[in-house]
Amino acid sequence: MAEINTAVYDVIVVGAGGAGLRAAIEAHAAGAKTAVICKSLLGKAHTVMAEGGIAAALGNVWKEDNWKIHFRDTMRGGKLLGNWRMAQLHAQEAPDRVLELEEWGALFDRTKDGLILQRDFGGHRYARLAHVGDRTGLEMIRTLQDHAVAQGIDVFMECTVRHLLTDGGRVAGAIGYWRQSGALVLFRAKAVVLATGGVGKAWKVTSNSWEYTGDGMAMALEAGADLIDMEMTQFHPTGMIWPPSVRGLLVTEGVRGDGGTLRNASGERFMFKYIPAFFRGDTADNEAEADRWYEDKRNNRRTPDLLPRDEVARAINTEVKAGRGTEHGGVFLDIATRRPADYIKRRLPSMYHQFKELADVDITKEQMEIGPTLHYIMGGIRVDPDTAAATVPGLYAAGEVAAGMHGANRLGGNSLSDLLVFGRRAGQAAAEYAKGATAGRIDDAQADAFAKRLTEPFERQGDENPYAIHEELQNAMQDLVGIIRRREELEEALAHLERLRARVARVHVTGTRRYNPGWHLALDLENLIGISEVVARSALMRTESRGGHTREDFPKADPEWGMKNVVSRRRDGRLVLSTEPIPQPPADLRELIGEDKPQEKVATGEPAIIGGKE
Numbered sequence: 001m002a003e004i005n006t007a008v009y010d011v012i013v014v015g016a017g018g019a020g021l022r023a024a025i026e027a028h029a030a031g032a033k034t035a036v037i038c039k040s041l042l043g044k045a046h047t048v049m050a051e052g053g054i055a056a057a058l059g060n061v062w063k064e065d066n067w068k069i070h071f072r073d074t075m076r077g078g079k080l081l082g083n084w085r086m087a088q089l090h091a092q093e094a095p096d097r098v099l100e101l102e103e104w105g106a107l108f109d110r111t112k113d114g115l116i117l118q119r120d121f122g123g124h125r126y127a128r129l130a131h132v133g134d135r136t137g138l139e140m141i142r143t144l145q146d147h148a149v150a151q152g153i154d155v156f157m158e159c160t161v162r163h164l165l166t167d168g169g170r171v172a173g174a175i176g177y178w179r180q181s182g183a184l185v186l187f188r189a190k191a192v193v194l195a196t197g198g199v200g201k202a203w204k205v206t207s208n209s210w211e212y213t214g215d216g217m218a219m220a221l222e223a224g225a226d227l228i229d230m231e232m233t234q235f236h237p238t239g240m241i242w243p244p245s246v247r248g249l250l251v252t253e254g255v256r257g258d259g260g261t262l263r264n265a266s267g268e269r270f271m272f273k274y275i276p277a278f279f280r281g282d283t284a285d286n287e288a289e290a291d292r293w294y295e296d297k298r299n300n301r302r303t304p305d306l307l308p309r310d311e312v313a314r315a316i317n318t319e320v321k322a323g324r325g326t327e328h329g330g331v332f333l334d335i336a337t338r339r340p341a342d343y344i345k346r347r348l349p350s351m352y353h354q355f356k357e358l359a360d361v362d363i364t365k366e367q368m369e370i371g372p373t374l375h376y377i378m379g380g381i382r383v384d385p386d387t388a389a390a391t392v393p394g395l396y397a398a399g400e401v402a403a404g405m406h407g408a409n410r411l412g413g414n415s416l417s418d419l420l421v422f423g424r425r426a427g428q429a430a431a432e433y434a435k436g437a438t439a440g441r442i443d444d445a446q447a448d449a450f451a452k453r454l455t456e457p458f459e460r461q462g463d464e465n466p467y468a469i470h471e472e473l474q475n476a477m478q479d480l481v482g483i484i485r486r487r488e489e490l491e492e493a494l495a496h497l498e499r500l501r502a503r504v505a506r507v508h509v510t511g512t513r514r515y516n517p518g519w520h521l522a523l524d525l526e527n528l529i530g531i532s533e534v535v536a537r538s539a540l541m542r543t544e545s546r547g548g549h550t551r552e553d554f555p556k557a558d559p560e561w562g563m564k565n566v567v568s569r570r571r572d573g574r575l576v577l578s579t580e581p582i583p584q585p586p587a588d589l590r591e592l593i594g595e596d597k598p599q600e601k602v603a604t605g606e607p608a609i610i611g612g613k614e
């Protein structure tokens, strides 16, 4: 312990994406001594990669839009599994959060009248996404970062937090390491906000980058917090598929929002075949009507190319499996037919350059070849809707690491608004909690044990290579816990994960602790495998198909399951899964959601211990 540098704060925020920065700004403004810690450079987070926009019912393009319709779209898009209170707060507060960003210096694209321009995205009734071309995340992170730094908030970058420290069941701080020097660092804090993003790097084909290894979820689980609905993973329908080196890279939904259409290898607009009953009243069912929609959106029906992401990803998967896919196993996305070159270059400059430079495809003249890519996880840390508090005192979570807001499927644009709304709420509540709390005691034995685990890969015997294990994990998750799931395959995945876990225990890292990526990956693998197990076990437990979770052996949505969260927690060193009833919306909000609303019946479930001892 003596050799570990210690920093002391009221509130530490782990993660410097949109959620983390917004939380830190709010905690600092509330008077808490606050630090932000991030494992990459400040500014390099998923948020900066966001392309299409921030969903908020500003009503700038369609006066008819309001929070109630946004709430309805979010609940229906999430297949009614979302937490109604989170969806309500999100829809009500998103416009103010966008305007606040503008006040802090964000420059959005404008309407002719000088208002913030809004674009169409899947599942949204009205054009609702405030955007900056297809580089919205860059503007958002620039604005938040400038604001946070100007307020004097301390930033620890290239610093990975690895374990939460607890004192009698509440959070007392965290321990991690500097990526460059390898030195360990201990944070003493009254409250911790986790804003570490998702776990995309567990899959082979993903839009996510190297940082997304499920750290926040793994730390929360280890500290005793609940995770919910971890089976709900989002495969974005449009990722690049060729050349292989860029497979998975995102092709923004903005391409379809701005006029792009999907076609199979025979040129068929196949999405008309896949309109689910749930959305039939909202969706154009023939090409002429869909074309009218693009040109005059007042006809009040959407094109099936812009159905929610889970529907479109499954449809593409079906077309490819039926032999109607392209040469490299995808389908075509075409915007050149409908839009002129100068429009495409102005509205989608990053997409134009991405395809030109990486695939030698000119999207103003040629079709793009695309296929589904693992993009987002709807499941995550269970939080209180109003305060973003996790189920462990002193612990808060916001952004992609948290769950509830998006139910079984997230609508495009609803993540950036989620970060702002719940990042702010988390920062506010964490500061409030810190004000009334004394600092927790740092348990030296616990800190020593974590410090030992951090350096263990250098001490171990064995010849396993962390990179080889990571590749096998990604293949297993891609093949066995992918878009379409089956009991046998999920069980095979779990057996595979057990074998990989045993092999991680034989990873021996050579060299020093000074910038040693092999060591970092050896530590990340424990989180990746641990969270992959929770995903696979949750997927095995939910015996229905809903949103991002499709079971070939249970192809229909089951109304009973539509009333339940799958809850995962650690108790006595074991992973325990159970189901718990989802809070039901009050009558007025149920009315807004409309038909197919959840039934009154409340589901119950016996906890089942299904994890092995650690």
Ligand SMILES: Cc1cc2nc3c(=O)[nH]c(=O)nc-3n(C[C@H](O)[C@H](O)[C@H](O)COP(=O)(O)OP(=O)(O)OC[C@H]3O[C@@H](n4cnc5c(N)ncnc54)[C@H](O)[C@@H]3O)c2cc1C
Residues within 6 Å of the ligand: 014, 015, 016, 017, 018, 019, 020, 037, 038, 039, 040, 041, 044, 045, 046, 047, 048, 049, 050, 051, 052, 053, 054, 055, 136, 137, 159, 160, 161, 162, 195, 196, 197, 198, 207, 208, 209, 211, 215, 216, 250, 376, 398, 399, 400, 401, 412, 413, 414, 415, 416, 417, 419
């Ligand atoms: C290519 C792409 C385009 C997208 N486009 C859109 C869009 O247009 N609209 C939309 O709504 N959503 C979009 N999304 C989704 C959205 O960007 C993400 O869901 C969102 O940015 C997540 O934000 P966050 O603040 O939760 O985490 P991130 O922005 O992912 O930030 C996580 C932070 O945590 C840090 N971190 C992680 N682990 C640790 C650790 N152990 N210790 C210390 N720090 C750690 C990281 O370094 C980083 O700073 C897109 C996603 C991608 C990948």
